[in-house]
Amino acid sequence: MGAAVPALADPGPQPLRIGLVRYLKGVSTIDISCSEDFTVINKREQKTLVTSTYLEPIKVFARPDGIEIKTAKGQLVKTNDVIRICPAKPGGLLTISAPTRSFSQYRGVLEIQRINETTALLIVNEVSLEDYLMGVLPGEMPHTFHPEALKAQAIAARTYSEKGHGRHSASGFDMCDTVHCQVYIGSGGEKPSTTKAVKETQGLVAKYDGKLILAVYSADCGGRTQSGEDAGLMDAKDYLKSVADNDGADKPDYCCTNKSHKWIKIYTPQELGTALNATMKPPLEGLKSIAFCEYDESGRVKRVDIVDGKETRTITGAELRMTCGSTVIRSAKMIVCTVEDGKICFEGKGWGHGVGLCQWGAEGLAREPSKLNAEQILKHYYTGIEIGKLH
Numbered sequence: 488m489g490a491a492v493p494a495l496a497d498p499g500p501q502p503l504r505i506g507l508v509r510y511l512k513g514v515s516t517i518d519i520s521c522s523e524d525f526t527v528i529n530k531r532e533q534k535t536l537v538t539s540t541y542l543e544p545i546k547v548f549a550r551p552d553g554i555e556i557k558t559a560k561g562q563l564v565k566t567n568d569v570i571r572i573c574p575a576k577p578g579g580l581l582t583i584s585a586p587t588r589s590f591s592q593y594r595g596v597l598e599i600q601r602i603n604e605t606t607a608l609l610i611v612n613e614v615s616l617e618d619y620l621m622g623v624l625p626g627e628m629p630h631t632f633h634p635e636a637l638k639a640q641a642i643a644a645r646t647y648s649e650k651g652h653g654r655h656s657a658s659g660f661d662m663c664d665t666v667h668c669q670v671y672i673g674s675g676g677e678k679p680s681t682t683k684a685v686k687e688t689q690g691l692v693a694k695y696d697g698k699l700i701l702a703v704y705s706a707d708c709g710g711r712t713q714s715g716e717d718a719g720l721m722d723a724k725d726y727l728k729s730v731a732d733n734d735g736a737d738k739p740d741y742c743c744t745n746k747s748h749k750w751i752k753i754y755t756p757q758e759l760g761t762a763l764n765a766t767m768k769p770p771l772e773g774l775k776s777i778a779f780c781e782y783d784e785s786g787r788v789k790r791v792d793i794v795d796g797k798e799t800r801t802i803t804g805a806e807l808r809m810t811c812g813s814t815v816i817r818s819a820k821m822i823v824c825t826v827e828d829g830k831i832c833f834e835g836k837g838w839g840h841g842v843g844l845c846q847w848g849a850e851g852l853a854r855e856p857s858k859l860n861a862e863q864i865l866k867h868y869y870t871g872i873e874i875g876k877l878h
């Protein structure tokens with residue numbers, strides 16, 4: 488048969504393949520509908536398996552011996568190939584719903600396969616870079632931020648995405664839809680302000696020495712960003728310098744309007760010992776003391792000495808943070824002290840790794856009194872870069 492594959496909007500030179508693992512991990516049944524008529528084709532032969540109107544959702548099941556598609560009229564089609572769900576018109580929006588999960592909507596094409604012959608489905612959204620970014624921005628930055636902060640975020644995310652091709656190649660996609668790569672909420676979460684920022688910066692990326700930069704970013708740098716060198720990103724050390732996120736130590740940080748810019752976490756020695764033992768091998772035999780012994784130039788703790796009844800162990804501040812939980816110990820830019828009853832207090836600033844663009848700082852810089860534009864904001868966080876066209 489080999490029916491023609493419906494024409495889609497020009498996806499650009501190389502569409503991105505995003506693994507939808509945040510809400511859809513492990514599902515074995517999904518419902519798919521589309522705002523346009525759509526077809527289901529098999530990937531190998533590009534043969535049409537099902538055609539459906541926009542009024543007729545389909546169901547897709549992972550079976551022990553392949554994938555089964557059930558049409559709205561009850562027709563069953565089985566295949567052991569990967570299937571592609573393609574809207575008949577550009578801009579068609581595909582909606583996925585799965586039992587017990589919230590539904591979500593995507594631009595582009597959906598590709599569905601079983602994971603390693605199991606009855607779990609892997610759903611990949613093949614989408615153009617610009618369409619992808621419209622679903623990333625509202626997941627990564629509050630849509631109420633200043634337009635110039637949103638544009639700076641759009642350029643950083645575009646640059647980061649373009650370098651993200653093949654990041655999860657072993658799993659069959661480029662990037663996942665979680666904080667591990669970039670939060671991607673699809674077209675259902677798009678907001679007018681974030682979409683405007685993507686459109687107004689279309690094709691713009693950040694380059695250093697003519698090459699795309701590793702445009703890492705985090706929520707709140709705590710008043711000074713960490714250098715690429717201290718973060719172990721040696722390839723990016725020329726433009727990921729540690730920069731002060733204020734006009735001087737006695738002035739407010741650009742990121743200080745973040746409500747959780749400063750944070751405190753207090754543990755009893757027993758609670759902290761239990762938390763640390765999530766990763767300590769062999770486990771601590773009663774926590775005696777914890778000391779921060781070395782800091783990097785951004786004020787992030789580099790070396791933590793932990794003493795139990797037997798020995799002293801050394802971990803990094805980043806490891807301490809990941810062990811206790813990155814939402815509890817929000818950054819490694821912190822001090823430790825003992826408070827009443829021998830309790831241990833971590834007192835810190837910022838949220839996230841603090842390398843590259845500071846999102847709350849971008850918001851602060853875009854507003855009075857600095858009023859920087861997107862390019863100026865990016866040049867503050869990425870030293871010596873240029874903004875230019877991707878192609």
Ligand SMILES: [Zn+2]
Pocket residue numbers: 655662663664665667668669
């Ligand atoms: Zn990822």
Ligand SMILES: [Zn+2]
Pocket residue numbers: 707708709710711732740741742845847848
């Ligand atoms: Zn900051």
